[in-house]
Amino acid sequence: MNIAVIFAGGTGKRMNTKSKPKQFLEMHGKPVLIYTLENFENHPMIDHIVLVCLAGWIEYAEDLLKKFGIKKVSKIVPGGKNGQESIYHGVRAAEQLYGGDxxxxxxxxxxxxxxxxIITDCIKTAQEHGNAITVSPAIETIFLKNKDTNCVGQIFERSKCEMAKAPQCFKLQDIYEAHEKARQEELFDFIDSASLMQHYGYSLYTVEGPAENIKITTPSDFYIFRAIMDAKENLQILGL
Incomplete structure (x- = not known):
């Protein structure tokens, strides 16, 4: 069984929007979150979806699921104090509903x-190796920041660098147990699931995805999303 845990618990402070969290902003009459959910809803290998949502917006999310015909969401759980805790809430719910295998x-x-x-490749890689981290090639120069001198630190060879994205896929029991260990050890600052799993000794396997697999965090990201969607729509009109 393959279960998607979609976390939409952020408030979107960097988006500078006062009316709605960024996941509920609309593009062509459809919220960003629904665009995301439809990818998993329509994929034949996805069996269930657990949605992690801001506590005060759960009822609103439920209405959206009905309006746009999202039927694979089996449970909506409230988010936590940060991204790590929000993911934990979703992973725990999935483990309780369906078991770790x-x-x-x-x-x-x-x-x-x-x-x-991307979804298919991630599932197949996770089934074979136990996990799969979606990545894309680094297209900018990456270096370590020297906080003391405000100078450029070590510069990394770009051809050897990749950017971690999502989905990040695991055997459910593995990621659930890692989260429980982190909570017991009071470690709450992991930036994503990949860093959490690497901390506990897991070798992580990559699946390369397109550079357009962006996370909509700032207003400029939203404009890029709109431009890509408009371009795809225009290509369909032209029959390309």
Missing amino acids: NVVLIHDGVRPLINDE
Whole structure:
């Protein structure tokens, strides 16, 4: 069984929107979160979806699921104090509902530009190796920041660098147990699931996805999303 845990518990402070959290902003009459959910709803290998949502917006999310025909969401759980705790809430709910002997795909609710190929490749890689981290090649120079001198630190060879994205996929029991260990050890600052799992000794396997698989965090990300969606729509009109 393959279960998607979609976390949409952020408030979107960097988006500078006062009316709605970023996951509920609309593009062509459809919220960003729904675009994301539809990728998993329509994929034949996804059996269930657990949605992690801001506590005060759960009823609103339920209405959206009905309006747009999202039927695979089996449970909505409230988010936590930070991203790590929000993911834990979703992973715990999935483990309680379906047991640990399954694959879980952890994905950002504001990362709508994934496709069937990424989801399929992640599932197959996780089934074979126990996990799968979606990545894309680094296209900018990356270096360590020297906080003391405000100078450029070590510069990394770009061809050897990749950017971690999502979905990040694991055997459900593995990621659930890692979260429980982190909570017992009071470690709450892991930036994502990949860093959490690497901390506990897991070798992580990559699946390369397209650069357009962006996370919509700032207003400029939203404009990029709109431009990509408009371009895809125009290509369909032209029959390309």
